[in-house]
Every structure is written in C-alpha cells, then in structure tokens.
Amino acid sequence: MAQITIKGVKKNYAKTAVIHGVDVNIEAGEFVVILGPSGCGKSTLLRMIAGLEEITEGEIAIGGTVVNKLEPRERGCAMVFQNYALYPHMTVRKNIGYALKVAKVPKAERDARVMKVAQSVSLEPFLDRRPGELSGGQRQRVAMARAMVREPKVFLFDEPFSNLDAKLRVAMRSEVRRLHRDLGVTSVFVTHDQIEAMTLADKLIIMNAGKVEQIGKPTEVYNNPASRFVADFIGSPAMNLFEGEFDAEGHFVHGAGGRMNVSQLNGVRQPGRKVVLGVRPEGVRRTGADTHGAIPAVVDYVEELGASRLIHADANGSRIVALDNDSAELKSGTPVHLSLADSALHLFSLEDGRRISH
Amino acid sequence: MERRAYYRNGWMPWLLLAPQLILVLVFFYWPTTQALYWAFSLEQPWGGGNTWVGFDNFLAIFRDREYWGTVLRSAFYAIVSTGLSMAVALTLAAFVDRSLKGTRIFQSIYVWPYAIAAPAAGVAFRFIFAPESGLIGSVNQIWPGIWDPATNGIHALAMVIVCHAWLGIGYNFIFFLAALQMIPRSISEAGAMDGARPFQRLIDLQLPLIAPTAFFLLIMNLISSFTDSFGLIDVMTEGGPIGQTEVMVYKIYFDGFKGLDYSGAAAQSIVLMLLVIGLTFVQFKWVERRVHYN
Numbered sequence: 001m002a003q004i005t006i007k008g009v010k011k012n013y014a015k016t017a018v019i020h021g022v023d024v025n026i027e028a029g030e031f032v033v034i035l036g037p038s039g040c041g042k043s044t045l046l047r048m049i050a051g052l053e054e055i056t057e058g059e060i061a062i063g064g065t066v067v068n069k070l071e072p073r074e075r076g077c078a079m080v081f082q083n084y085a086l087y088p089h090m091t092v093r094k095n096i097g098y099a100l101k102v103a104k105v106p107k108a109e110r111d112a113r114v115m116k117v118a119q120s121v122s123l124e125p126f127l128d129r130r131p132g133e134l135s136g137g138q139r140q141r142v143a144m145a146r147a148m149v150r151e152p153k154v155f156l157f158d159e160p161f162s163n164l165d166a167k168l169r170v171a172m173r174s175e176v177r178r179l180h181r182d183l184g185v186t187s188v189f190v191t192h193d194q195i196e197a198m199t200l201a202d203k204l205i206i207m208n209a210g211k212v213e214q215i216g217k218p219t220e221v222y223n224n225p226a227s228r229f230v231a232d233f234i235g236s237p238a239m240n241l242f243e244g245e246f247d248a249e250g251h252f253v254h255g256a257g258g259r260m261n262v263s264q265l266n267g268v269r270q271p272g273r274k275v276v277l278g279v280r281p282e283g284v285r286r287t288g289a290d291t292h293g294a295i296p297a298v299v300d301y302v303e304e305l306g307a308s309r310l311i312h313a314d315a316n317g318s319r320i321v322a323l324d325n326d327s328a329e330l331k332s333g334t335p336v337h338l339s340l341a342d343s344a345l346h347l348f349s350l351e352d353g354r355r356i357s358h
Numbered sequence: 359m360e361r362r363a364y365y366r367n368g369w370m371p372w373l374l375l376a377p378q379l380i381l382v383l384v385f386f387y388w389p390t391t392q393a394l395y396w397a398f399s400l401e402q403p404w405g406g407g408n409t410w411v412g413f414d415n416f417l418a419i420f421r422d423r424e425y426w427g428t429v430l431r432s433a434f435y436a437i438v439s440t441g442l443s444m445a446v447a448l449t450l451a452a453f454v455d456r457s458l459k460g461t462r463i464f465q466s467i468y469v470w471p472y473a474i475a476a477p478a479a480g481v482a483f484r485f486i487f488a489p490e491s492g493l494i495g496s497v498n499q500i501w502p503g504i505w506d507p508a509t510n511g512i513h514a515l516a517m518v519i520v521c522h523a524w525l526g527i528g529y530n531f532i533f534f535l536a537a538l539q540m541i542p543r544s545i546s547e548a549g550a551m552d553g554a555r556p557f558q559r560l561i562d563l564q565l566p567l568i569a570p571t572a573f574f575l576l577i578m579n580l581i582s583s584f585t586d587s588f589g590l591i592d593v594m595t596e597g598g599p600i601g602q603t604e605v606m607v608y609k610i611y612f613d614g615f616k617g618l619d620y621s622g623a624a625a626q627s628i629v630l631m632l633l634v635i636g637l638t639f640v641q642f643k644w645v646e647r648r649v650h651y652n
Contacts, residue, residue: 052547052551071550072547072551073551073553077551081544083544085545085548087545087549098549098554099552102558
C-alpha cells in the first residue's frame, strides 16, 4: 500500500502538450478512478505513474519516493492493460508467474503463489491453457491475476473492461471492488465509462483536455459539478444546460426569449450576467399550468425507460429533458408545464464554465 | 472464392504459359537432366562419347577424403555465416524496434548491402582485409604477420565468412524488424511492468513470438550460404590457400571447369542439389505447421 503524489505533472509529445499540469494526491489504499473523454490524457497520466511514459515536467512520488527517473520494475506498480497484453506463447500459469520468474522466486514458492492467486479469481481449471484458448472474461482475469501475484504497492488499470460485453463488465466491476476490499491496495483505474467510474471510485478525478476538472467523491461530483464540462459529462441522461442571462426583474432569459423564475438563486442574479443554468432531468417535473413559475413547453418525443420515461420537450427554443413517472400517454406536440426543483439548480459562468456558488 | 478462367481453344492457355515454361525448361530442367546424365556416366573432357557407369561417380566422391573435408567446411561456413549474419541483424533490428525515431531511414540503409553483387563485395572486402594495405591489414603494422589471409587458411576462411555474413545482414534485418513490429507494443510493456529488462524481454517474449520468421531466415540463409558463396570465394581467395576455403559449390566449379572432371563435378552438383532440396522441404514442412498464437 502506498500513497501517490502527483505534483505539477506535464507531458509534451514533441511540441504538443497533452497534459498541462496535474496535481493529485492519492491516499494509501484508496481506489481512484480517472474519468474523461477519449484523448483527455487520462491514459497518459496512468502510464506516467507506471513508468511507461516519460514525465516532461513535474514530479510523481509513490510511497514517498520520487519515481520520475525510476524504471517500471523499480516502482512497485502492477498494471492491467486494455487489450490484456497476455504473453500468447505462454500458458496461463506461466503468464501469471512470469514476474516471479523474473524476480527469481524459487519454483516451489512461485507455483504456490500462482495457485493461490488463480484460486482467488477462479482460474485453476485453465492454468495449462494458452491465452488464445480462453474467452474474453477469462483473459481479463488472467491479466488481473498477473498483476496481483506480485503483491504490488499500486494497481494500475488502463480501461481494462472496454473489450468486454456489458454483462461481463458488471461482473468484473464487482470482482475488482471485492479484490480491492480484500487486498486494500492503492488502485488507479482509468475509464471513459461514467457508470464504471461512479460505482468503483472512492475518489473520482475528472479530466478534460489534459487538465483536471474536478476531484471528489462520486456523489460530490454528481451533486456539485465544479464546471459546465463535469455537469455535462457526468450523469445519464445528461443534465439540461441553458445558456442565457438574467433580466432586470431577476428572471433567467434563455433560448428564444423563454423566461424562468429562479428566485432561489438570490444573490447572483445581476441583470445582464451571462450564465449557464443546469438542472438534471430528475429535477424537472411535470406540473399544473397554474403552478407558480411553471415553464410552458411542447413535447417533442418521449423515451420509454420501463420504470420511468424521459420527456424531451421544447421550451421557447431551448431543449429540456424531464424524468417522468406518470404513465399517461403523451403525444408529440402536446403542451405541458414543467417546474424546476429548488435544490437542483446549478449555475456556471458562460465565460470560463466554472461553477458559480449560490 | 475460387477464380478460374475458361478458354474455348485449348492452345491459348499453353501459349500464355509458354514464356515461363520455356524459361524453366531451358535454364533449369535441361541443365539438371544433363547434370544427372553426366553424373551417371563417364564424360570425356574433349567430347566424343561417354560410358554409363551407374553410381561409380558418387562412390568415387564419397570415398574421397578431400570431398568430405569440403562438405565439413561448407557446413561450418554455412552455420557460422548464418549465425553471425542473423545475430547481427537481430541485434540491429531490436535496437531499431525499440527507438522508433528514424526507423525508416535505417530500414533502407541496412538493406543496401543486400543489393550489392557478391563479387563486387568480394573485391571491396579483399581491399579491406588486404594484409599489406587494408583497413584490417593495419594490425600488421602493430604486430607484424598477425593477419595474412593469403597464406593462413583460417584467416582466409574467416574473411570470406565475414563478407558473406555482411551481405546477408540487410535482408535478415528487414525480416526481423517487420516481425518485431508485428508484436503488440503492450506485450513488451507488460514485460517491463513484470520487471523484465530489455534483454530478458527480447529472449523471453519477443524471440518466441518471431520464431517462425527466425526459422524461415535460418533456412534461407543456410541455402544461400551453400549456393551463393561461389562468387565471393572466386573473387576473394579462389578456394585457396591450398584449398582451405574450398566449399562444395566452389569444388564443383574447380573440378569441372579447371580439372575437366565433368562427371565428378556433375555428381557433386546432384549431391548439393539434394541437400538444398532437403532444406527447402524442411522449410515447407515448417511453414505448413507454422506456430500460430491467437
């Protein structure tokens, strides 16, 4: 178990900067997920921790030791690769035991440790097979066993489940969670799948375009997104975001002149201030026409989710999505009234996208 | 999908095949049958009649101790030049594979030697290795007489082998590099995470994965060193000193065209041909059963 400190880390390829200064503290034993869209630099950051990429600037320390100049083998990290990267010419047993063989662990001890790890991920029946003879899920478990057998200080996962089907992904997720609970090893997990991130993480790091957007617990990030990017990226269905400004009476004016009564945003409603107003679909409700501040809208189409449904509607030129539990039929073109839940409003600056607290 | 062309008139396909068929018949099968015929008969050097002697020519060369010396020398030549050439090529390829910068330039630079005709390279190496004036000959300035391929058979053989190996490096390099680059980068990275150093990764991970290519190169190099060594030896040493660089293919030339023993030379040709056919057969057997992972 080890703490990881990332200080002012930058990465350039030739003259292109891909990571512009990242500062993160990862506590010992923590499960950290780095989440971001593809090309945001999350895998590069992970590979810099692993030692597979050089660090252009800044410092990474594992367990108090600065590792910038250390080879991967000296850092005490084990990694699970996206495409598994199993050794195709070796049996599962040899794949798992290779690190121990390199470390010159005596054969008897090596076999015992391989067996123990194989049992923990239910691989014993396959020990003498080659990776080519295994299914995707089994290969994935071999990759995990190979990482576990070394008893590393840190686990690194580089989008390990992206080649698995949806059902297997859920199963592997709980397996990883269980392993982390049992072993308690500091883990860094990179993914672009927000559900994976939300369910696995003790701490979530959201990255975008080579920068950290927000660090926090999954619920924190969900409930208090630090920027417009995070608000948009986290949550499915995505948050409703309206660009607009406040008028002289403190109403929020958006789209083609639609007005919303947002009196709960008291204090930040300077007239003419350009902002982005965010509200999650579960914070938008259908309501009666006479409700104070109700927003008139026209139904565009309805997405059935089974237990609930999503109403996509047009409110004065702005698209708005509402989560609805009512089962009454709603045809396209039906006028409805929507209201915004008081506590559910998020406000971001239109200029830099940062959160405006209220 | 099976693709087939049908011709209405029967002679058309034969006409289309003719250029290739004529080439093969005139330049390969005809000389080969001629050699076969000579190998089983006693051919007079100045023409004019020959006698069928069955296996006598073969028995004669197999009884000849000097011939077996040549066979052993050829085997030594083949193994050492192949080993040397492949080892150097693999080393270069491994380096180029590791740092991809400029790979394209090195790919073409390293393959150039392959484009040089053996006799031309032989002349160049004769200058390089000349005991009086060459690059290597300059060691004689320091320790007089330490290097003299003109009188020392071991030196002469080493010189020819080095030159032969040098000629093959480019070819081997290209194949090794292509094979190494076919291996996913992450396998090497996984090896690094598992704690293996570059050399150990080469031995444990990369070599087993390029085994089919390495085997192909091994056979090609062996065949080439049995058959292509003639030009080199003829230019550099003419088999000397005292026959110490005489390999099978050179002895065929020498016995046949210098010694005018056509029948003996023909029998030797047949033996060499069978050897090369044997190696090719092994190669095809292997290619069919090529190791496939995934």
